[in-house]
Amino acid sequence: ILNVEQSPQSLHVQEGDSTNFTCSFPSSNFYALHWYRWETAKSPEALFVMTLNGDEKKKGRISATLNTKEGYSYLYIKGSQPEDSATYLCASSHSGSARQLTFGSGTQLTVLP
Amino acid sequence: DAGVTQSPTHLIKTRGQHVTLRCSPISGHKSVSWYQQVLGQGPQFIFQYYEKEERGRGNFPDRFSARQFPNYSSELNVNALLLGDSALYLCASSSGSNYGYTFGSGTRLTVV
Numbered sequence: 001i002l003n004v005e006q007s008p009q010s011l012h013v014q015e016g017d018s019t020n021f022t023c024s025f026p027s028s029n030f031y032a033l034h035w036y037r038w039e040t041a042k043s044p045e046a047l048f049v050m051t052l053n054g055d056e057k058k059k060g061r062i063s064a065t066l067n068t069k070e071g072y073s074y075l076y077i078k079g080s081q082p083e084d085s086a087t088y089l090c091a092s093s094h095s096g097s098a099r100q101l102t103f104g105s106g107t108q109l110t111v112l113p
Numbered sequence: 114d115a116g117v118t119q120s121p122t123h124l125i126k127t128r129g130q131h132v133t134l135r136c137s138p139i140s141g142h143k144s145v146s147w148y149q150q151v152l153g154q155g156p157q158f159i160f161q162y163y164e165k166e167e168r169g170r171g172n173f174p175d176r177f178s179a180r181q182f183p184n185y186s187s188e189l190n191v192n193a194l195l196l197g198d199s200a201l202y203l204c205a206s207s208s209g210s211n212y213g214y215t216f217g218s219g220t221r222l223t224v225v
Contacts, residue, residue: 099163100171105154
């Protein structure tokens with residue numbers, strides 16, 4: 001059974017603060033790591049798909065890193081804004097079941113103005 | 114271009130009833146996956162279909178079934194509904210590359 005863990009479960013930060021979250025996943029038979037941003041009553045929005053060890057991706061103020069050998073990924077938000085408030089989900093997929101995403105429970109971020 | 118569309122958006126059913134949820138993928142996407150999300154947990158994989166064939170099945174009972182049509186739209190069927198089936202059901206489509214998945218906004222099913 002694959003287990004994807006995210007921490008922290010929830011986070012409150014002030015506008016302008018930088019923050020980061022952690023996603024840990026099984027490193028065996030790793031295929032890809034996905035980050036999603038999910039606002040209430042909307043559909044999950046894909047942020048990044050990462051496959052290579054050491055990979056770093058950036059989209060505006062949001063960036064992510066990947067360590068496939070030890071099985072973790074970090075998501076960073078620089079200069080948080082109230083519109084960044086959302087649940088951030090990570091999901092891993094693995095060879096043999098590459099079509100299946102195994103999700104963590106998410107990190108709920110609230111950015112206070 | 115429309116994103117992934119799901120219908121209905123909300124549904125209330127009684128225990129023991131049957132339900133059908135529908136999903137239309139992004140144009141050109143041939144793969145559809147279904148996920149169940151219970152409050153406080155991440156989405157859990159139920160099924161994936163590609164080119165009308167089942168390519169993966171999660172750890173769900175046989176009461177759950179799905180199919181994909183020639184136009185790549187999909188239905189998720191759940192028989193003999195239990196209270197525990199109350200959840201948000203998400204559909205995701207992809208081009209089949211196994212990398213990018215686009216999600217719909219889900220169907221909220223409440224079983225009473």
